[in-house]
Amino acid sequence: MTPPLVSWDDYRTVLAVSIARSLAGAADVLGVNQSTVFRRLGAMEERLGARLFERSRTGYTLTAAGEEMVKLANRMADDIVDFERRLTGQDLRPQGDLRVTTNDTLLVHLLTPIFASFRKLNPGITLDVVVGNEHLNLSKRDADVAVRATVEPPETLVGRRLANIPWGIFAARSLGITTLDPSDYRAYNWIGLGDNLHNLKPAKWLAQNVGEDRIGWRINTVLGLAEAIAEGAGIGIIPWFIAQRFPNLVALSEPRSEYSGALWVLTHPDLRNTARVRTFMDHVASEVSKQRAVIEGTRPLQPAL
Secondary structure: OOOOOOOHHHHHHHHHHHHHOOHHHHHHHHOOOHHHHHHHHHHHHHHHOOOOEEEEOOEEEEOHHHHHHHHHHHHHHHHHHHHHHHHHHOOOOOOEEEEEEEOHHHHHHHHHHHHHHHHHHOOOEEEEEEEOOOOOOHHHOOOOEEEEEOOOOOOOOEEEEEEEEEEEEEEEHHHOOOOOOHHHHHHOOEEEEOHHHOOOHHHHHHHHHOOHHHEEEEEOOHHHHHHHHHOOOOEEEEEHHHHOOOOOEEEOOOOEEEEEEEEEEEEOHHHOOOHHHHHHHHHHHHHHHHOHHHHOOOOOOOOOO
């Protein structure tokens, strides 16, 4: 049988060089030295009888032949990830590594005790928690499970809606504000969310009802927003259940439906029957249900003095 002109390692090499635009960068991605990448690329071009890259001072640029090879390499990579995901989905044992993504606010104010109790009950499962506001691609196995506050989860994922997350307007008790009429919105300094969270309902509401010029401080995480409000730096909108953690906060509104969200636990359809994924999602859903009254704001804050 005649061996193929190009192996999977060759495709990986071309893909790495195309992304890094240099041999050194590709070597870092592939975990080899630069001379190995140079030899692989030279031998590959010799076998194919075609140049895959143009070399210049600015780096390596794909030729037409190289572009075709990269397209095929990307398709092959996607197929491999898809196969691995399907294979993992057939695993019936509640053990192994489980990568979970969530944001810092949920982790600090809700999820850490839930994750800890999960580990105690399932010592055979190792949690790898990735914290960030950006949404990782579960289809490409960047994470196995996502615990997210969102209104509309991606259609490509499956999971459960665990609770509503109402938000409200809050201020530190030290500011001496006990009521807030809409006509007085612009009389106060506000703290808002950063550009990375500008699509959230509370951020849109603030821009429309208060005005950008009254926002004197922006923070790119709800975790930091709550801390700043609690320090008395200004009025702000935060989830009701987070405000429960700060006894010095005064509620200046009821939970507002116009900027409410929801808490979801999500995974890829191919992984939902994996034992460790199913066990984790069941545990999170069970534990969150015990705190649903707090999360949904039905437990009152301490009254203003």
